[in-house]
Amino acid sequence: MESALAEIEFLALSSNRVAVLEALTEGVHTRSELADVTGASQPTLGRILRDLEERRWIARTDGGYEATATGRMVAEGMTDLLAIVETEAKLRPVVExxxxxxxxxxxxxxxxxxxxxxxxxxxxxxxxxxxxxxxxxxxxxxxxxxxxxxxxxxxxxxxxxxxxxxxxxxxxxxxxxxxxxxxxxxxxxxxxxxxxxxxxxxxxxxxxxxxxxxxxxxxxxxxxxxxxxxxxxxxxxxxxxxxxxxxxxxxxxxxxxxxxxx
The missing domain is CATH 3.30.870.10 (Endonuclease Chain A)
Structure with a gap:
């Protein structure tokens, strides 16, 4: 469980990591396109891409980068988790x-x-x-x-x-x-x-x-x-x-x- 929580923390600590991974689940993107999506600098984007590649959540292609099968799975799970937490925060004042x-x-x-x-x-x-x-x-x-x-x-x-x-x-x-x-x-x-x-x-x-x-x-x-x-x-x-x-x-x-x- 600790290793899984560490991976969740890795993503949660950077909205740009989440944005890059989500973008790449939608199809192949170049570095310049990812920079437009995230607004991240090239050095920051480079570190993000290296980190995601190391986890085999993304892979290089002739046209740029795309999410792997496990990358898409992680992105979907993160999207669901974000939706749950956002909903909980909205309901918190009235949930009782x-x-x-x-x-x-x-x-x-x-x-x-x-x-x-x-x-x-x-x-x-x-x-x-x-x-x-x-x-x-x-x-x-x-x-x-x-x-x-x-x-x-x-x-x-x-x-x-x-x-x-x-x-x-x-x-x-x-x-x-x-x-x-x-x-x-x-x-x-x-x-x-x-x-x-x-x-x-x-x-x-x-x-x-x-x-x-x-x-x-x-x-x-x-x-x-x-x-x-x-x-x-x-x-x-x-x-x-x-x-x-x-x-x-x-x-x-x-x-x-x-x-x-x-």
Whole structure:
């Protein structure tokens, strides 16, 4: 293991080494082309090429240099490792609150996710991120333990105007909370009565808040006290498939909400 870690360290200590090796996995490159890719000086590039040749990760050809089979294997592994570490660094601020027990997909699928966190100047930034999408989305699925006033009004307006199709499953407590307020109850009743909206009530508390809007997933992440910590959104196919399966699971165990029951 120590020798393997030493080789990883050898690559990790120089972004130019990684760049050269990755470039040569794509095809033959001359020294001048590699200099353009890395921005390294000729003496530095010469040392890099010698070191990679000694490890038999690259070989000289008539046209320059190219990666060997083992060089391509190492480059692929390094690329994967970098992607994993980059994803971990992105998720680190919110990982303790992610519903990991129910997220049955590789967390690496969140590499390109957008993470929106509250700030002093924008404390509601995560919710606004989701609502901005709802204002233009045509197909929306929601599975949640809550539905805030802003989201309800955005969805109601879009659905009533024929601009959106909405399918939501909410915890019974979320329905009851909205029904306790006369204004919110009226808006919820109008939404439920709309032709392009279907809402179901789940008897138990839904532990997550997931929205799928036009093929993009939005996950609202809360801490143990219920305080919103972030919105995580992505259009990765595996994550979308997961979100749709979560929605279907709660949907199938829920009961339809009718206007006259509110």
């Amino acid at each position: 609150w992610l519903p990991a027990e129910s997220m049955d997909f590789d967390l690496g699928r969140l590499r390109d996710a957008t993470i929106t966190v509250p700030s002093r100047t924008r404390p509601s930034a995560p919710v606004k991120r989701v609502n901005e999408t709802l204002r233009r989305a045509e197909d929306v699925q929601v599975c949640s333990h809550a539905l805030n006033e802003g989201t309800l009004e955005t969805v109601r307006e879009r659905v009533v105007n024929g601009q959106q199709r909405f399918k939501g499953v909410l915890s019974r407590t979320a329905i009851d909370a909205l029904a306790e307020d006369d204004s919110l109850r009226a808006r919820l009743r109008e939404l439920v009565a709309a032709e392009d909206a279907t809402i179901r009530s789940h008897p138990e508390e839904i532990p997550i808040a997931v929205t799928v809007a036009d093929g993009r997933v939005y996950l609202l992440v809360r801490d143990d006290d219920g305080v919103l910590q972030a919105a995580v959104d992505t259009d990765d196919p595996d994550v979308v498939s997961w979100a749709e399966s979560v929605h279907e699971r709660y949907w199938s165990a829920a009961s339809p909400v009718e206007p006259d029951t509110l």
